[in-house]
Amino acid sequence: MSDLERLSFSLEGPLYKRLKLLCRASGYSNRSEFIRDLIRARLVGREWELDQEAVGTITIVYDHHVPQLNEKLTDLQHDNHSMILATTHVHLEHDRCLEVILVRGRAGRIRKIADDLRRQRGVLHGNLSMSSTGRNLA
Amino acid sequence: MSDLERLSFSLEGPLYKRLKLLCRASGYSNRSEFIRDLIRARLVGREWELDQEAVGTITIVYDHHVPQLNEKLTDLQHDNHSMILATTHVHLEHDRCLEVILVRGRAGRIRKIADDLRRQRGVLHGNLSMSSTGRNLA
């Protein structure tokens, strides 16, 4: 890549030592990569704050014996089909299913889909993981 | 189900009104389900605090052109294959991939896998969503 920028900054000695320990403890062999990842994590936070285009992973655990739940969950996904990238289903136990729904779109819309899924009767737990298209991170 | 328990509790009038508004604003038609979901969310938090059996969804965004990254990500998953339920891959853009890895096992082990994946060079963002087998939630 021809467009690398070099950035340098100073750190007091003790903070520098702490940073080295922290990198190692976090399993990073490369200090630059560690700092880039700190910056990227903050950038992803901003994408969600500013309701920009984002990627979200919605994880739900549900009891598939609850009447009409399957239909409702499917309907909700179809209502938003243009935003849904993929859905993965795992049979956890006799009664319980795990479903993970990957969504791309405005952050606020993703949140809304997660809320809609999560509150259905029979959905025991629902979680939204805020990720990114990566467009601003490379 | 023969084993339903009835639980009743009192609320001061204004708090009761707030609860009603909150249920409606959250899109719940059923107040009991709302309260059950509050309890379940706390239970899932405990499973993770106490390092119990849990389910985690790891979402990573990465640049698949980074040399050897694919191999490393695959190796890491194979090293933990007994815990990994499923992996879903989405091609986000020309360079960037989204991968979602569903893991079941002790909470601390799931965290470790997430950290290992996230810090690889070329992984632009990594997130862990703490979910549950649902065993304690029904």
Added chain:
Amino acid sequence: MSDLERLSFSLEGPLYKRLKLLCRASGYSNRSEFIRDLIRARLVGREWELDQEAVGTITIVYDHHVPQLNEKLTDLQHDNHSMILATTHVHLEHDRCLEVILVRGRAGRIRKIADDLRRQRGVLHGNLSMSSTGRNLA
């Protein structure tokens, strides 16, 4: 109080048992109080989401030897004096101070003050704790 409302809801047996264990583990002797606290915590979350009147506690740790930092921190607080309820100062070590600033006002305004304080050079750490006037919680 004359205006207590009674609310009752049903729980599947195993979830009921889990709730009892959770209450005990959390040190609550009273199950109703535990559930009321779950509801209250969610209500406070809403106050902040909806940018309503709230109370925030801003904690900063700083090095008071950094030139002009004291003046800047004082100025920032005076600019918002009508919202600031109280400030407590603790001398942590020879160089470092802890300051805790209690703020009442619109949630967004409190966030802004926290950000303004936190980014000053010499402020080593800043944190905002989202609390409430309690008006909706009783």
Added chain:
Amino acid sequence: MSDLERLSFSLEGPLYKRLKLLCRASGYSNRSEFIRDLIRARLVGREWELDQEAVGTITIVYDHHVPQLNEKLTDLQHDNHSMILATTHVHLEHDRCLEVILVRGRAGRIRKIADDLRRQRGVLHGNLSMSSTGRNLA
């Protein structure tokens, strides 16, 4: 200070531009300070994860008319007097008080005090803000 260390790292052009925008949007005039603050925030997270010496700010909102609540809150604080740096009290309304308790000690001990305070009947909301002695941050 004689012991400044200089650290330099490279960033791809687009990520560099994003970093500049993020600094500006966050109100930082100084990019180095922004990065140092990212590192410090992560270090504070580690202090709490590893149960090291930390500083915590506990904010509680309570109804001081609840019988014996004042005594219980005072007792709890006296039981931990060696860790408590200062307490600030604000009369929010006729019934409600805000109390902010600054605690220094092992992270796990601070959490325990926060939990003990928060679950008292009459305490409407309790929050723990995880801060630092700043020893590792300068």
